Amino acid sequence: MTDGIHFTGAYQPAPLPNLIPGSWYIGFACKRCRQHFAILNALTAAGTLDLTGPASFTATCPACNHSSDYQASDLVQFQAAQGGSSSTA
């Protein structure tokens, strides 16, 4: 069974401020600096979660302060490599 999250609507998610290294998150790769930032805690490891839906997200990268629009298909699961609000992994 594949877990899924279906997103509908327009979101303005606030990036999580304190990532825990080694924990899994759902977020975006900044379109400018490519750092990952998280908007959700991921309950499972990568590869089991299906992130879909016609949603749009407007989020500001906590690393470089670049605000951009993202789609559900831009959502990525990542395992934080560093603490803080963004991660290179």
Ligand SMILES: [Zn+2]
């Ligand atoms: Zn950035």
